[in-house]
Amino acid sequence: MSNNVADLKMIPKRPLAQDLTLQHIEAMAQRTKNWGRWGPDDEIGTLNYITPADVARAAALAKKGKVFSLGLEFGSTGPQEGWGGRFNPIHTMLATGTDAIAGRQDELKLRYADDMITMPLQCGTQWDALGHVFYGDKMWNGYSAALVDTLGAHKNGIEKTAAKMVGRGVLLDIPRYLGGDYLEDGFGISIDDLEDCAKAQGVEIRRGDFVIVRTGQMEHRLALGKWAGYAAGDAPGLRFETNEWIHKKEIAAICADTWGCEVRPNESTVANQPWHWVVIPMIGITMGEIFYLKELAEDCAQDGVYEFFFCGPPLPITKGCGSPINPMAIK
Numbered sequence: 001m002s003n004n005v006a007d008l009k010m011i012p013k014r015p016l017a018q019d020l021t022l023q024h025i026e027a028m029a030q031r032t033k034n035w036g037r038w039g040p041d042d043e044i045g046t047l048n049y050i051t052p053a054d055v056a057r058a059a060a061l062a063k064k065g066k067v068f069s070l071g072l073e074f075g076s077t078g079p080q081e082g083w084g085g086r087f088n089p090i091h092t093m094l095a096t097g098t099d100a101i102a103g104r105q106d107e108l109k110l111r112y113a114d115d116m117i118t119m120p121l122q123c124g125t126q127w128d129a130l131g132h133v134f135y136g137d138k139m140w141n142g143y144s145a146a147l148v149d150t151l152g153a154h155k156n157g158i159e160k161t162a163a164k165m166v167g168r169g170v171l172l173d174i175p176r177y178l179g180g181d182y183l184e185d186g187f188g189i190s191i192d193d194l195e196d197c198a199k200a201q202g203v204e205i206r207r208g209d210f211v212i213v214r215t216g217q218m219e220h221r222l223a224l225g226k227w228a229g230y231a232a233g234d235a236p237g238l239r240f241e242t243n244e245w246i247h248k249k250e251i252a253a254i255c256a257d258t259w260g261c262e263v264r265p266n267e268s269t270v271a272n273q274p275w276h277w278v279v280i281p282m283i284g285i286t287m288g289e290i291f292y293l294k295e296l297a298e299d300c301a302q303d304g305v306y307e308f309f310f311c312g313p314p315l316p317i318t319k320g321c322g323s324p325i326n327p328m329a330i331k
Contacts, residue, residue, distance in 0.1 A: 005223040008216075011180040013187040013236070020240055020268035028240070029135060029282045032247040035142045037284075042141050043156050045130050045284025047164040049208040049252050058168040062309040062330040068296040070312070071125040071326035072218070079221075079259065079290065080123045083232035089119035121158075122322040127165070127253075127314050128280060128287040131156035132321045133273075135281040152319025161286060162316040167252060168209050169310030169329055172197045173297050174236075175216040182216025183236035185229075188263040189213065191245045203306040207250040210310045212329075213238065214293045218257040230259055237263035243278045246285060254279070255288030255327075288312065288327070296329050305331060 018024075038048045072078065078088035093115045100111035122128070130140035131153030137145050143155040175183050177197040183189075194213075198205055205211060215236040221227050235258045246254055254261065262275035271277060279285050300306045312327030314320075 003223050008182060008220060009180040011175050011178045011183045013184040016188045016267050018267050020274050022270055025271055025274050025277055028243050029278050032243050032278060033282045034284045043160045044164055045140055046252050047161055047286060049250050050167045054208045055166055058309050061307055064331050066331045068329040069326055070291045070329060072290055072292045074124045078124055079227045079230045081231050086120045086123050088123060089117050092116050121320055121324060124324055125290045126322050126324050129156060129158035129321045130280060130284060133276045133280040135277055139281050140284045153321050158314045158320040158323045159316040159318050161314055165312045167310055169212060169308045170203055170205060170209050171212050171300050171306045173214045176301055182220040185234035187236035188239040190239050191241055194245060201306045205249050209251045210253045211251050212255040212291060214257055214297050219294050235264040237261055239263055240267050240275050247283050253286045253288060255291050257291050257293045259289060261287055261289055
């Protein structure tokens with residue numbers, strides 16, 4: 001893939017005919033509802049699908065020792081443009097080399113640099129916790145939304161998943177499968193797209209997988225040199241119908257290289273992010289967003305291997321509704 005935006009081939013969007021009503025959303029929510037599946041006290045949802053044997057088999061996929069970072073750099077020029085009060089990381093130096101040279105640290109008998117960062121937990125590559133999105137007045141497993149208050153998520157906090165984000169990763173490279181470099185904003189990825197892409201790549205989606213969907217949108221924006229509505233704007237992404245596929249396949253997590261995984265504009269005029277309404281609080285799946293996939297996708301296309309050992313633990317932020325991450329794919 002070229003870094004010149006003029007050389008990139010776009011796959012044009014297709015009409016999205018459906019205008020989801022609240023009745024459509026409720027029907028999907030009830031069909032895919034996993035509440036109680038792992039008991040009344042569960043707080044990790046579909047991560048329960050991953051077994052120790054799954055992790056051991058996934059580790060064996062690291063055959064070449066090639067490591068790919070899937071995390072976007074956390075810097076001041078990141079993708080956030082203010083939606084929901086989110087902003088890009090603010091990096092502040094607490095001590096510097098110039099302080100050291102000026103002798104300001106000599107009384108400590110140690111010359112050093114130190115710093116801090118201020119940022120929303122979901123401003124870059126990140127996991128959404130199961131306490132992030134509500135369905136009505138409930139969150140995952142039927143817990144009351146009131147359990148997320150000013151002190152944080154008393155249920156379904158991101159820290160509950162700290163030792164669970166390890167297993168088999170699978171990349172579904174949708175634009176490359178369709179013969180291009182990136183999908184046009186508003187391109188809805190269907191169940192057929194997911195199935196046909198996996199078949200073309202020769203990879204099987206299995207229970208407990210970390211499924212990572214590439215749209216090419218991030219790479220297009222990086223080549224463009226500006227984020228241009230990447231955060232909260234129009235985007236390619238998963239159609240609402242894919243909730244059925246996610247539920248049926250019993251995958252552990254779903255991730256993408258976009259701000260919100262699902263197609264935008266949404267397929268509904270009465271609900272914002274309707275796919276989110278179901279996938280997080282009803283199915284109980286952990287979602288990864290803003291994944292950087294360029295080098296991994298190029299390597300998979302070169303060797304034809306689209307499965308790998310995946311490791312993406314969150315920061316165990318007590319009662320957090322999300323966490324920044326630097327996930328790794330190891331082949």
